[in-house]
Amino acid sequence: MINKIVKxxxxxxxxxxxxLLLFNLVTDPTFFKIAMGQNSAGNPVLSGPLITxxxxxxxxxxxxxxxxxxxxxxxxQDISVGAAIAIAGSTxxxxxxxxxxxxxxxxxxxxxxFIIGCLVAMAFxxxxxxxxxxxxxxxxxxxxxxxxxxxxxxxxxxxNELPIISDPRFGYYGGFIPGIPIPTPFFIAALxxxxxxxxxxxxxxxxxxxxxxxxxxxxRLNGINPVFIKWLxxxxxxxxxxxxxxxxxxxxSSINYSVIAKDIEMDAILAxxxxxxxxxxxxxxxxxxIIGAFVIQTLxxxxxxxxxxxxxxPAYKAIVVIALVVFSAPVFRxxxxxxxxxxxxxxxxxxxxx
Numbered sequence: 001m002i003n004k005i006v007k008x009x010x011x012x013x014x015x016x017x018x019x020l021l022l023f024n025l026v027t028d029p030t031f032f033k034i035a036m037g038q039n040s041a042g043n044p045v046l047s048g049p050l051i052t053x054x055x056x057x058x059x060x061x062x063x064x065x066x067x068x069x070x071x072x073x074x075x076x077q078d079i080s081v082g083a084a085i086a087i088a089g090s091t092x093x094x095x096x097x098x099x100x101x102x103x104x105x106x107x108x109x110x111x112x113x114f115i116i117g118c119l120v121a122m123a124f125x126x127x128x129x130x131x132x133x134x135x136x137x138x139x140x141x142x143x144x145x146x147x148x149x150x151x152x153x154x155x156x157x158x159x160n161e162l163p164i165i166s167d168p169r170f171g172y173y174g175g176f177i178p179g180i181p182i183p184t185p186f187f188i189a190a191l192x193x194x195x196x197x198x199x200x201x202x203x204x205x206x207x208x209x210x211x212x213x214x215x216x217x218x219x220r221l222n223g224i225n226p227v228f229i230k231w232l233x234x235x236x237x238x239x240x241x242x243x244x245x246x247x248x249x250x251x252x253s254s255i256n257y258s259v260i261a262k263d264i265e266m267d268a269i270l271a272x273x274x275x276x277x278x279x280x281x282x283x284x285x286x287x288x289x290i291i292g293a294f295v296i297q298t299l300x301x302x303x304x305x306x307x308x309x310x311x312x313x314p315a316y317k318a319i320v321v322i323a324l325v326v327f328s329a330p331v332f333r334x335x336x337x338x339x340x341x342x343x344x345x346x347x348x349x350x351x352x353x354x
Contacts, residue, residue: 009276011325013291016274020298024049028305039176041168046181049301055181057297058189059244063264064271064293065196066237066286069205072213074132074232075281076139077269078083081241083150085126085261088245090118090154093163093255096170101163110170118242124150125238129231147265155257165253174250185247192243193290200286209233213281263314267296296321 024031034048063081070078095113097103106113124146130138131142165171177184200206211219212226244264249255249350273279274295275288299320308316327334 009285010288016295043178045176054186057294058185059247061189061290063268064191064289067268068289073209074139074285075228078143079265080143080146082261083264084241085157086151086154086246088117088121088242089249090157091120097163101161121242122238125234129234132232133227142211151257174247210313
């Protein structure tokens with residue numbers, strides 16, 4: 001029974017989450033305190049570390065969905081998602097503001113601006129997908145192009161100006177809807193999770209993605225188009241990027257091209273790894289990746305709660321994440337399973353000798 005639990009791919013991210021929660025319970029019980037307060041608009045909202053995790057972890061969970069599919073199909077990772085968020089966010093603001101960076105009213109409906117931002121993000125995702133699937137460039141190298149140039153492109157879209165949205169409705173997507181005390185990004189992430197769950201359940205996307213990642217040649221012989229599947233996963237990641245971009249720019253109703261979503265691609269990759277998914281491609285567990293995203297955010301919030309300086313945060317985070325990733329590796333879990341089996345057999349022998 002224990003062996004089955006340990007071997008289950010979702011065991012490590014759940015165990016990591018429980019460990020972090022237990023650590024906070026022992027060191028600082030206020031971590032679990034949830035209070036009802038008011039935001040700047042005077043609306044009642046919930047606050048506390050757990051609410052912060054749900055809020056900030058939501059966009060990471062959305063990115064983990066697309067990153068999981070890209071990793072499974074291509075055997076590599078997209079390191080340009082942070083820059084792509086800057087591009088999509090800048091596009092959304094440009095459509096909403098027009099040529100005036102301080103508009104009194106929105107030039108277009110928010111939904112229309114999001115759709116255009118989504119199309120732009122998906123187009124850049126398709127560009128990365130072409131480099132990987134058709135030109136056979138290693139994913140991390142292919143996406144390095146956008147990683148390098150993306151933030152400059154984002155600044156160029158708005159003529160290197162910082163547009164500011166004054167309409168309070170735009171802030172709902174990254175904040176709170178009046179009358180609902182739970183952060184809106186959590187509901188957006190939940191909707192994305194439901195959509196991808198339905199897609200994986202009622203289509204062959206998950207099966208084809210894993211087949212291509214495990215053996216591209218074999219999948220081609222079985223009638224699957226590996227080029228299209230790889231390309232499609234990058235396009236889906238582009239859609240996830242657009243959703244995350246909407247949340248990001250909505251939080252401030254503006255954008256900072258050099259800072260927005262900085263290093264978020266690393267957290268998204270770590271979420272996939274923490275979920276026990278092979279970074280070399282193949283089988284994946286979407287639920288484990290999503291839980292892994294919230295584990296990463298819980299770790300970040302925990303470190304902030306213990307007054308770890310922001311510039312030292314990556315170092316502390318790296319140590320813990322390395323340990324978690326090692327524990328989640330199939331080799332380590334197989335070793336634990338073998339140890340438990342030998343221990344059980346040893347106890348049986350002792351009983352038999354008695």
